Amino acid sequence: MLEQQYEKMGISREVFRQGEEILEGLKSRFAQIDQVAEFNQLKVLGAMQENRVSEACLLGTTGYGYNDVGRDTLEQVYASVFGTEDALVRAQITCGTHALALALFSNLRPGDELLSPVGKPYDTLEEVIGIRQGKGSLREYGITYRQVDLLPNGDFDYEEIKKAVGDKTKMVTIQRSKGYQTRPTLSVTRIGELIRFIKAIKPEVICMVDNCYGEFVETIEPSQVGADLVVGSLIKNPGGGLAPIGGYLAGSRACIEQAAYRLTSPGLGKEVGASLGVLGSFYQGLFLAPTVTAGALKGAIFAANLFERAGFKVVPDSQESRHDIIQAVTLGSPEGVKAFCRGIQMAAPVDSYVTPEAWDMPGYDSQVIMAAGAFVSGSSIELSADGPIRSPYTAYFQGGLTWQHAKLGILTAYQQVKNAGLI
Numbered sequence: 024m025l026e027q028q029y030e031k032m033g034i035s036r037e038v039f040r041q042g043e044e045i046l047e048g049l050k051s052r053f054a055q056i057d058q059v060a061e062f063n064q065l066k067v068l069g070a071m072q073e074n075r076v077s078e079a080c081l082l083g084t085t086g087y088g089y090n091d092v093g094r095d096t097l098e099q100v101y102a103s104v105f106g107t108e109d110a111l112v113r114a115q116i117t118c119g120t121h122a123l124a125l126a127l128f129s130n131l132r133p134g135d136e137l138l139s140p141v142g143k144p145y146d147t148l149e150e151v152i153g154i155r156q157g158k159g160s161l162r163e164y165g166i167t168y169r170q171v172d173l174l175p176n177g178d179f180d181y182e183e184i185k186k187a188v189g190d191k192t193k194m195v196t197i198q199r200s201k202g203y204q205t206r207p208t209l210s211v212t213r214i215g216e217l218i219r220f221i222k223a224i225k226p227e228v229i230c231m232v233d234n235c236y237g238e239f240v241e242t243i244e245p246s247q248v249g250a251d252l253v254v255g256s257l258i259k260n261p262g263g264g265l266a267p268i269g270g271y272l273a274g275s276r277a278c279i280e281q282a283a284y285r286l287t288s289p290g291l292g293k294e295v296g297a298s299l300g301v302l303g304s305f306y307q308g309l310f311l312a313p314t315v316t317a318g319a320l321k322g323a324i325f326a327a328n329l330f331e332r333a334g335f336k337v338v339p340d341s342q343e344s345r346h347d348i349i350q351a352v353t354l355g356s357p358e359g360v361k362a363f364c365r366g367i368q369m370a371a372p373v374d375s376y377v378t379p380e381a382w383d384m385p386g387y388d389s390q391v392i393m394a395a396g397a398f399v400s401g402s403s404i405e406l407s408a409d410g411p412i413r414s415p416y417t418a419y420f421q422g423g424l425t426w427q428h429a430k431l432g433i434l435t436a437y438q439q440v441k442n443a444g445l446i
């Protein structure tokens with residue numbers, strides 16, 4: 024029955040059976056993922072109960088947004104979930120980059136230095152920091168930047184980090200996910216080790232973690248191992264696919280206060296910022312986030328195993344432990360990347376009939392192809408894939424609001440790569 028249903032969706036019996044065989048071997052890993060989701064579901068529910076979320080919290084305010092009980096309570100819920108003193112969770116934070124820029128600009132002052140001890144940060148942060156020329160960068164405000172790369176084996180370069188922490192070092196930025204790099208994603212435990220090392224040199228330094236794509240993958244978050252600030256996007260993991268916009272910062276009272284005065288205005292801080300009509304989706308999305316993240320994680324592991332067995336290089340590989348939801352599959356040819364993305368698009372609930380094409384995206388030195396058929400535009404907790412059309416021809420994919428959709432997407436991508444004669 025199931026086989027026939029997949030056949031109707033364009034998956035051959037052979038591909039379906041290969042998928043089932045792979046899944047047979049993944050039972051214990053999937054069970055582990057379900058356990059993490061169960062733990063995190065209780066964590067989120069506990070936070071909602073402890074902070075007395077009520078029906079009134081789901082409504083919203085307009086105008087200045089004074090006394091927005093739903094907004095204020097949600098920020099307390101986030102603080103409970105992340106184990107922090109306070110949080111800022113707002114629709115006025117437009118995306119992950121904005122949330123990170125807000126954290127940096129609000130806690131740094133001219134003459135301060137920012138240090139990244141884990142190598143180059145995410146592409147969009149280059150213009151925020153001023154690594155690449157950008158208007159209004161930290162650099163323009165006289166805030167300097169220093170970077171220590173990871174060692175070739177992926178370890179922290181403790182010796183160089185020790186040298187890099189100086190009088191001017193005010194803040195450290197640690198990116199949890201590998202993003203579109205080849206380095207390993209950092210586990211929360213490793214982030215904790217790094218923070219302990221840095222704080223031993225200079226206790227007052229502010230340690231910020233770019234938590235994008237990492238939320239709810241483990242049972243603890245970086246804020247529970249010493250991070251002063253964790254930052255992320257609501258159209259990734261913590262929005263559970265329902266949040267239509269937004270970003271969050273969770274951390275110490277002092278850091279959040281700085282961010283609030285920067286987001287709105289000195290003197291106003293957290294007191295203003297109407298939630299409009301989005302609070303219901305913020306709450307419900309957070310409620311769903313642990314299981315949505317689990318589904319995305321299963322998809323990533325399934326893809327790694329399926330494509331690795333067909334001879335492709337996958338990062339993380341089929342066996343590695345996971346600390347974010349991103350999966351890289353190196354197809355080895357432009358046709359491979361295009362076929363992979365075509366498959367992801369074909370399996371989407373929205374825009375399934377369109378064919379993604381590679382295009383000259385601003386800021387990239389080669390053409391990029393993207394597949395997304397999402398309910399929320401650009402949402403990458405929904406099943407999505409993209410890849411630069413350059414050697415070694417790697418497609419990066421992530422998300423899936425349900426494991427069943429992720430599975431169909433991956434099987435369709437596999438089928439397309441196979442139909443192109445590449446398997």
Ligand SMILES: *Cc1c(COP(=O)(O)O)cnc(C)c1O
Nearest residue numbers: 118119120145200202233235256
């Ligand atoms: C997605 C992402 C960002 C930026 O988020 P946007 O919402 O795309 O602006 C920053 N850092 C990492 C690691 C990310 O994955």
